[in-house]
Amino acid sequence: MSKLQKQIRTLVGRYFDLPSDVVLDLPRITTIGSVHFYIENHTGLLHFSDREIKIQYKQGHVRIRGKELVVKTMLKEELLLEGELQSVEFFPDS
Amino acid sequence: MGNQHDFFKGTMKIRVSGKLIAPFLQACTKRGCMISNISWVREDEILMTIRLNEWTTIRKLRKKYRCKVFILEGKGMPFIQKRMFQRTSLLMAFFIAVIFIFLLANTLWSIRVEGLTPELQANVEQKLKSYGVYPGRLTFGMNDPNEIQTKLLDDLPDLLWIGVNKRGTSYHLYGVEKIRHDTDLDLKPADLVAQKKGMIVKTFITQGRPLVEVNQIVKKGQRLAAGQLVEDEDIYVHAEGEVVAETWYKVEQNLPLQQVIELTDGTMSKEYRLRIGQMKLPLWGWWGESKKDLREEETTKKMSVLGWNLPVQIQVSTFYQIDHSTMKLSREKLQRLGIDTGRQSLKQTLEADAEIMNEKVLHQRSENGKVKLILLFKVHENIAMTKYISQGD
Numbered sequence: 218m219s220k221l222q223k224q225i226r227t228l229v230g231r232y233f234d235l236p237s238d239v240v241l242d243l244p245r246i247t248t249i250g251s252v253h254f255y256i257e258n259h260t261g262l263l264h265f266s267d268r269e270i271k272i273q274y275k276q277g278h279v280r281i282r283g284k285e286l287v288v289k290t291m292l293k294e295e296l297l298l299e300g301e302l303q304s305v306e307f308f309p310d311s
Numbered sequence: 312m313g314n315q316h317d318f319f320k321g322t323m324k325i326r327v328s329g330k331l332i333a334p335f336l337q338a339c340t341k342r343g344c345m346i347s348n349i350s351w352v353r354e355d356e357i358l359m360t361i362r363l364n365e366w367t368t369i370r371k372l373r374k375k376y377r378c379k380v381f382i383l384e385g386k387g388m389p390f391i392q393k394r395m396f397q398r399t400s401l402l403m404a405f406f407i408a409v410i411f412i413f414l415l416a417n418t419l420w421s422i423r424v425e426g427l428t429p430e431l432q433a434n435v436e437q438k439l440k441s442y443g444v445y446p447g448r449l450t451f452g453m454n455d456p457n458e459i460q461t462k463l464l465d466d467l468p469d470l471l472w473i474g475v476n477k478r479g480t481s482y483h484l485y486g487v488e489k490i491r492h493d494t495d496l497d498l499k500p501a502d503l504v505a506q507k508k509g510m511i512v513k514t515f516i517t518q519g520r521p522l523v524e525v526n527q528i529v530k531k532g533q534r535l536a537a538g539q540l541v542e543d544e545d546i547y548v549h550a551e552g553e554v555v556a557e558t559w560y561k562v563e564q565n566l567p568l569q570q571v572i573e574l575t576d577g578t579m580s581k582e583y584r585l586r587i588g589q590m591k592l593p594l595w596g597w598w599g600e601s602k603k604d605l606r607e608e609e610t611t612k613k614m615s616v617l618g619w620n621l622p623v624q625i626q627v628s629t630f631y632q633i634d635h636s637t638m639k640l641s642r643e644k645l646q647r648l649g650i651d652t653g654r655q656s657l658k659q660t661l662e663a664d665a666e667i668m669n670e671k672v673l674h675q676r677s678e679n680g681k682v683k684l685i686l687l688f689k690v691h692e693n694i695a696m697t698k699y700i701s702q703g704d
Contacts, residue, residue, distance in 0.1 A: 261337040267351035288349035288359075293340045 244274040246305070254281060254298035254305070262291070272296060277309035321363035321387030324348075328356040329378030338376065342368050363389060417450050421481040427488055431469055435484065438466055444482065456482070499699055500547030503536040505529045506694045509556030519550025529556065529694075538700050547700060554695040557668070562653040564684040566645055568677065570638045575606060575631040584626040586611065591626065605630040642682070646672060649684040657688055665692035 223241075230240035238245040238258060247255040256272055256279070263271035263278055265288070270281045286300035327335065332355065339346060344365040350358050361369060363385070373380050395402060422439060424432045439445060442462060444453060454462070456475040463473050473486040503519060510528045514521060519536035523529060536550040582596040608629045614621045640648065650670055658667065667690050674685035 262333045265333055265336070265349070265351060265357065266354070286351070289347060291336065291340055291346040291349060293343065 242275050244272075244279070246279070248302065248305070251283075251302040252299065254302055256296045256298075258294055259296055260294075262288075262296070267300070270298065277307060280304075280306045280308065282306075317362065318387045321385060321389035322360050323363055323366065323385045324358065324360050324383040325369075326352075326356065326358050326381040326383055327373075327378050328381075329373075329376060330355060331376040331378065332357055335372060335376035335378050338372050339365075339369060342372075344368055358383070363387070414449065416480065418480060419444065419446055419448050419450055419453070419482065421446055422484065423481065424484045424486065427486040431467070431486070431488055434467060434469075435463060435473070435486065438463060439482075450480075498549050500538040501549050501697045501699045502534050502538045503550045503552060503554065503695045504698045505531055505533045505535055505554070505556070506696045507531050507558055509558040509692075509694055511554060511556050512691055513555040514552065516550070516552035516554075518548050519552065521552075523554070535695055550697070552695060553693050555691055556694045558690050558692060558694065560657055560688045560690060561673070562657060562686045562688060564649045564653055564686065566649055566682045566684060568639065568645070568680050568682060570640070571635055572638055573606065574634045574636060576634050578632040580605075580630050582628040582630070584628070586624040586626045587622060594625075604633055606633050607631075642675075642677075645682055646675065646684065649682075650686060653684075653686050654688070657690075661690065661692060665690055 226240050229235070230237055236245075237243065242258070244259050245257045247253075249255075256274075259272050259274050261273045263273050265271075267286050268282065268284065270286055270288075272279045272281070281298065281302060282304045284301040284303070286298060286302075289297040289299050291297075329335065336346060336349070336359075339361075344361060346359050346361055348358070348360040352358060369380065372378075422436065422444070424435050427435065439459070442454060442459060444459060456477050460473055460475045463475070464470055469489055469491075471487045471489040473484055476483040476485070503516070508529065508531050511523055511525050514523065514525065514535070516536045519538055520540055521536050523533075523535050529535065535554045536552055538547050538550045540546045540548055580596060583594040584597075585592040585594050608631070610627050610629075612625045612627065614623060614625065650672070654667055654670065658665075661667075667688055669689050671687045671689075672684065673687050674683070676683045
């Protein structure tokens, strides 16, 4: 995506008050306390263990660290994580 | 797509091991698989749950990603079904139970006959038995209610009508009895005589020659109507009719002026005992205060198993609190009470169509705390009685 297109998208999104995950093709992440982690619009699982999980999205990946992590459900674009979350870090592709 | 769906379709828990687990999962989800409960065992090995119908996709993909897949366990309907068919005894028991329930539901359990006299009811039941309709029989091959109805009406001439209704596992019969008018009347010549002394109030002689008039006083045994229609001629009939006369009854009553009555005020306690033969074992409620001022009522519950009476019974004693209270009545009230009780007891000795007209206090005297009451009741009743004429042959 070119820089110009991105800027236009942001503007349009702001103007029409659209949710940014739709406009910018970004994942929507919801956490419930540090117990649940729910991500929509991801593109794949990069790494999986019970302490660290990496999930890819269009423009980067997220790293979740925690204890006893379990993927409760995994669908094409959704993923629900359970366990003791410690950190969520973003690594956008520059 | 909740758990219900998963349960019916079946799910499987599998173990996946290999180097390319993450891409393998990615590929699976891309093809529409729903993977749940992914838990990490160690590097290159995970456990996860998949749907049974997605198994083929996973099997195809595992070679491409060089993963090894082991099935650990299956859950849901398809597996339960499979397991059930493996256990033939369970399946047999199930079918036997179904057959049993079916048979029980098609058994006649009770017959209720209503609206008939006991004798006729017994007759109906006997007839039903002869048709093969009795409790405990299967309803297969039994005649249908309409047929039973016509058969019963044919076989029992005393029945005017009978309705046969099948309700579930029971038959309800509602019958109407024919009122038989006796045609063979007793036609032996007879007189009507007075049953007791009285003053005639009303006469209604349907057959015979009346001998008395209204306001006439008759003695016991006096002829009221003659069966001999004309004097000195040999035409006799069975005299019949009603002669209502005023009769008198004297009733004596002794009533105490003061009465101690025991009233229960509703507070009660219960005591349970187990009775085996003559032995009594207290079970519950044996404690508490003395049972002196209490009225005791005892009931014994029989226990039976399949129609057999057990030798063990439960005895329940209920103790009611008693309030003694003295009732002192005024003379007028006492008199009223005496008249009422006198009337009640007289009514029981009289026939149903007799009518107590009025009463009079003849005498009232009180002595030793008691009131002596002599009452006179005037009653209108039928005094006619049939007496056969002996014609000397």
